[in-house]
Amino acid sequence: MITKKEVEKIAELARxxxxxxxxxxxxEDLSLVLGYVDKLSEVNxxxxxxxTGGTALENVVRKDDDSKDxxxxxxxxxxxxxxxxKENGYFKVPSILK
Numbered sequence: 100m101i102t103k104k105e106v107e108k109i110a111e112l113a114r115x116x117x118x119x120x121x122x123x124x125x126x127e128d129l130s131l132v133l134g135y136v137d138k139l140s141e142v143n144x145x146x147x148x149x150x151t152g153g154t155a156l157e158n159v160v161r162k163d164d165d166s167k168d169x170x171x172x173x174x175x176x177x178x179x180x181x182x183x184x185k186e187n188g189y190f191k192v193p194s195i196l197k
Contacts (some may be wrong), residue, residue, distance in 0.1 A: 100126070100130045101125075101126045101129040101130045101133065102126060103119075103122045103123060103126050105126070106122045106125045106126050106129065107122060109125075109129075110122075110125075112195050
């Protein structure tokens, strides 16, 4: 069973403001969802072949009117340089884990 304290932590991580009444409701709802997920572990999948290949979808970069990539390396560098914190060419953000 999910506790109100755990719901508070999840709400904090998601930056959600929820009332005491909502905490109780979410605790019940999340516990039900986790119960359903737990039930999946009872399914016998021993003879089921794993899916391979996924989908045939791929990312497509559209060209603008000047036939240039939307995000050029120069634009990417400019955006990264404007970031308040960066490391090794990536945005650095605070951890949500405590």
